[in-house]
Amino acid sequence: MSRVMPMLSKSKFVGGWQCEKKAFLTARFPKLATPFDAATLARFAGGTRFGELAQSVWPGGVLIDSPAYRHDASVEWTRELVDGDVVDVIFEAGFTELGTRVRADVMIRNRDSGKWDLIEVKSSSSAKKVHDVDMAIQRAVIEASGVKVGTTSVMLVDSSYVRGAGGVSTDGLFKIVDRTSAVEALLPEMIELNSHLHDVINSETAPDIGIGPHCEEPYGCQFFEHCTADRPRDWIKTLPGFGLKKTVEFEAQGVVGISHVSSDTGLNSLQSRAVKSTNSGKQWVSERLSDDLSNVEYPLRFIDFETAAPTVPMYESTSPREVIAFQWSCHTLGADGRLDHSDYLASGEVDPRREFVESLLRAVGSSGSVLVYSSYEQTTLRKLAELFPDLESRINDLIFRFVDLLSLVRDNYYHPAFRGSFSIKRVLPVMVPGYDYSDLAIGEGETASAAFVDIVEGRVDEDELDDVLFDLLEYCKRDTEAMVRIWQRLQAIAMNGES
Numbered sequence: 121m122s123r124v125m126p127m128l129s130k131s132k133f134v135g136g137w138q139c140e141k142k143a144f145l146t147a148r149f150p151k152l153a154t155p156f157d158a159a160t161l162a163r164f165a166g167g168t169r170f171g172e173l174a175q176s177v178w179p180g181g182v183l184i185d186s187p188a189y190r191h192d193a194s195v196e197w198t199r200e201l202v203d204g205d206v207v208d209v210i211f212e213a214g215f216t217e218l219g220t221r222v223r224a225d226v227m228i229r230n231r232d233s234g235k236w237d238l239i240e241v242k243s244s245s246s247a248k249k250v251h252d253v254d255m256a257i258q259r260a261v262i263e264a265s266g267v268k269v270g271t272t273s274v275m276l277v278d279s280s281y282v283r284g285a286g287g288v289s290t291d292g293l294f295k296i297v298d299r300t301s302a303v304e305a306l307l308p309e310m311i312e313l314n315s316h317l318h319d320v321i322n323s324e325t326a327p328d329i330g331i332g333p334h335c336e337e338p339y340g341c342q343f344f345e346h347c348t349a350d351r352p353r354d355w356i357k358t359l360p361g362f363g364l365k366k367t368v369e370f371e372a373q374g375v376v377g378i379s380h381v382s383s384d385t386g387l388n389s390l391q392s393r394a395v396k397s398t399n400s401g402k403q404w405v406s407e408r409l410s411d412d413l414s415n416v417e418y419p420l421r422f423i424d425f426e427t428a429a430p431t432v433p434m435y436e437s438t439s440p441r442e443v444i445a446f447q448w449s450c451h452t453l454g455a456d457g458r459l460d461h462s463d464y465l466a467s468g469e470v471d472p473r474r475e476f477v478e479s480l481l482r483a484v485g486s487s488g489s490v491l492v493y494s495s496y497e498q499t500t501l502r503k504l505a506e507l508f509p510d511l512e513s514r515i516n517d518l519i520f521r522f523v524d525l526l527s528l529v530r531d532n533y534y535h536p537a538f539r540g541s542f543s544i545k546r547v548l549p550v551m552v553p554g555y556d557y558s559d560l561a562i563g564e565g566e567t568a569s570a571a572f573v574d575i576v577e578g579r580v581d582e583d584e585l586d587d588v589l590f591d592l593l594e595y596c597k598r599d600t601e602a603m604v605r606i607w608q609r610l611q612a613i614a615m616n617g618e619s
């Protein structure tokens with residue numbers, strides 16, 4: 121049986137612009153891709169909703185809603201509308217030419233010039249090179265099909281937009297940036313690349329391309345696990361702060377595993393201690409751990425926030441991607457070892473920020489150190505202090521009591537199983553075996569944010585609402601509980617004189 125020759129789609133083309141091997145693997149071995157995680161899927165869903173909202177700017181537009189696997193039907197339907205004289209705006213118009221399939225977000229008939237203007241909708245706030253690439257392949261395919269293209273623009277979110285009392289208005293939320301010259305300048309190169317990528321995806325062997333910074337830019341590549349499957353368990357990239365650029369530099373010198381590192385050259389002190397710990401297979405403990413742990417005042421308050429920053433603002437007087445703090449959790453550990461918990465979760469009906477900060481200030485009182493994990497809570501509180509000047513001094517007093525547990529761990533402890541990461545999700549199960557996040561329905565921050573936005577925007581059914589609220593409460597509670605356990609483990613290490 122003869123093999124069906126793979127075609128390119130717009131997304132495969134853009135993937136191939138990022139890395140030819142990515143185009144090959146996507147076209148020929150898609151099952152080797154690591155599935156998207158919940159947070160990425162939530163981000164995609166947000167992008168889709170943004171695109172749908174953008175369509176409402178042109179109420180008379182016709183949506184070609186044939187699914188991607190019925191591309192030929194979308195091409196046929198598009199052709200009818202383009203050849204007819206009734207419809208002036210088409211959404212998701214389909215074309216196949218040059219061996220490549222594209223769908224155009226918005227096409228507008230310009231009756232004066234007799235051409236069609238193209239608009240690509242992106243939920244970012246500034247135009248990027250990858251947008252131009254995306255539009256250039258569309259333009260090339262559409263023009264090859266005989267349709268004359270006029271301008272090529274990108275429709276973005278306008279960060280200066282402020283939601284008014286009457287809800288979201290599409291007037292002002294979007295900005296259209298003309299990219300015609302940049303796209304036209306790219307056309308010859310993109311047409312050549314399109315032809316080259318067809319050779320690539322029809323070849324029997326994958327292009328010989330190694331990993332590098334291109335695996336993360338402009339998008340994280342789903343084949344990263346596949347392309348690095350041959351790396352040893354102690355891969356040099358598992359050192360703290362080792363990005364792909366540095367990893368590739370070390371690999372080029374034959375240093376692939378941490379065990380191959382023969383000197384401290386090019387490593388900072390954190391990386392050097394990680395090398396020592398990994399090679400010995402033992403934890404590393406600083407000599408000043410006890411002193412650092414004693415710089416606190418009981419009761420200890422362990423706090424954590426959840427926030428959301430949706431592209432389309434959820435509340436009056438807020439702007440795209442403005443941070444909305446909607447949840448906190450606080451575990452209080454007394455000097456006698458007693459542990460109490462309190463928390464707050466917004467209902468979502470009104471902007472919760474004032475209630476969030478007032479309830480937090482009440483919960484943490486005026487005494488005791490306040491432990492956070494990273495600087496995120498401080499950044500969030502500083503924004504709230506700007507928003508509510510009457511609370512500024514109380515918020516500053518609270519920040520003054522902060523102790524960063526993440527810095528405490530990073531400065532005083534390393535375990536080979538951290539594999540270069542100090543994220544609480546990595547640190548907890550290593551330092552406190554048996555504790556992790558695997559039993560939770562919501563297991564990380566981006567999914568929590570997306571769940572809250574879904575509640576506010578009415579996408580959670582009433583019979584599911586209690587479960588989602590429970591999942592959110594459990595997730596934030598787990599974060600502060602994790603901090604308590606890590607703190608207690610550090611104390612035990614200091615007390616036992618472990619090294």
Ligand code: SF4
Pocket residue numbers: 138139140141142145329330331332334335336341342343344345347
């Ligand atoms: S992981 Fe990197 S090298 Fe491998 S296909 Fe993706 S971008 Fe290309």
